[in-house]
Amino acid sequence: ARALGAGEAPGMAASEEKTCTICFCDAPAAEGISCAEAHFTCVECFESYVKSEVEKPVGEIKKRDPEGRCLCPRNTASAGADRCVARPFADKDVATRLTHDTFERYLRARAGIRETAVAEEMRVEMERRVLEEKKRAEILASEAGSVEKLRLAKEHVVEKILTLSCPRCSQAFIDFDGCFALNCGRCRAAFCAYCLADCGKDAHAHVGTCVEGKDSLKAAGVGNRRVGGHPATVYGTKQAFEVAQKRRRCKHLALYLERFDDDDRTALLNALDDELRDLNIARADVARSAKKRDKDIEKADKAAAAQRARLGRQNNNARGAAGGGA
Numbered sequence: 302a303r304a305l306g307a308g309e310a311p312g313m314a315a316s317e318e319k320t321c322t323i324c325f326c327d328a329p330a331a332e333g334i335s336c337a338e339a340h341f342t343c344v345e346c347f348e349s350y351v352k353s354e355v356e357k358p359v360g361e362i363k364k365r366d367p368e369g370r371c372l373c374p375r376n377t378a379s380a381g382a383d384r385c386v387a388r389p390f391a392d393k394d395v396a397t398r399l400t401h402d403t404f405e406r407y408l409r410a411r412a413g414i415r416e417t418a419v420a421e422e423m424r425v426e427m428e429r430r431v432l433e434e435k436k437r438a439e440i441l442a443s444e445a446g447s448v449e450k451l452r453l454a455k456e457h458v459v460e461k462i463l464t465l466s467c468p469r470c471s472q473a474f475i476d477f478d479g480c481f482a483l484n485c486g487r488c489r490a491a492f493c494a495y496c497l498a499d500c501g502k503d504a505h506a507h508v509g510t511c512v513e514g515k516d517s518l519k520a521a522g523v524g525n526r527r528v529g530g531h532p533a534t535v536y537g538t539k540q541a542f543e544v545a546q547k548r549r550r551c552k553h554l555a556l557y558l559e560r561f562d563d564d565d566r567t568a569l570l571n572a573l574d575d576e577l578r579d580l581n582i583a584r585a586d587v588a589r590s591a592k593k594r595d596k597d598i599e600k601a602d603k604a605a606a607a608q609r610a611r612l613g614r615q616n617n618n619a620r621g622a623a624g625g626g627a
Contacts, residue, residue, distance in 0.1 A: 336373035336387035355410035369414035517545035555591035
């Protein structure tokens with residue numbers, strides 16, 4: 302029994318002829334193939350058609366059918382409005398109309414498309430993995446950068462804020478003998494034990510009027526009594542010195558912390574827990590120092606505004622007096 306071609310109706314007479322859609326010649330229906338839209342192609346033209354199709358680049362074949370299946374010859378853009386939209390031919394129907402060699406080439410072409418698809422999937426998957434690895438590396442680098450940033454910040458705080466050192470040569474010191482006018486044992490710089498300001502060759506004059514010194518004595522509960530003819534800020538107790546340094550450290554630490562966001566600020570304070578505990582500095586102390594600084598700035602701004610207003614009134618009065626005299 303003869304197998305029916307695609308689009309060939311059961312009971313169709315073997316001698317029935319159809320017109321080929323390629324060469325426009327009539328041929329027995331059994332000696333060709335018809336699509337679901339009844340477009341007929343004779344075996345000779347179908348052989349040539351499939352040969353030409355499988356020689357095309359893979360990308361061009363996939364444009365017509367993603368799986369590289371054989372379509373009706375009328376399924377081309379050049380057909381315009383008459384373009385065939387029938388489904389692809391079944392492989393078994395294609396096999397019965399082609400020579401063995403051409404059908405093998407057709408199968409190889411389809412296999413090539415599948416291999417290309419697999420290769421493309423592998424490429425996409427590889428790109429996805431590379432992208433994920435890149436993101437992971439960026440995260441690790443960011444974390445490493447954050448760790449290094451935290452390390453450097455802690456190092457700065459410990460060396461520049463918490464450690465008592467000469468303001469000129471950075472030589473650390475720990476001794477205090479009662480006089481707040483200090484001299485560096487290495488570079489001989491004179492500096493203030495309250496605010497650590499470099500005072501040149503002699504710090505006594507500065508220490509006698511140091512605002513930080515006066516505030517520290519007040520905070521320590523020490524009177525403002527002169528000692529040996531010197532202002533109260535020149536000579537003092539170890540307690541007054543420790544109060545002064547705690548105030549200075551809190552003030553500068555609060556100022557330094559302003560450059561960080563909340564998360565980094567918290568991380569830095571966590572990293573400094575041991576150092577701050579040893580110096581009897583609580584986070585609340587740092588917060589109070591920051592709040593006091595904000596109030597001082599606000600107070601200074603108000604005073605400056607009042608001064609500008611006062612000068613403005615004086616200038617207006619002066620201009621008014623000058624105008625009246627004229």
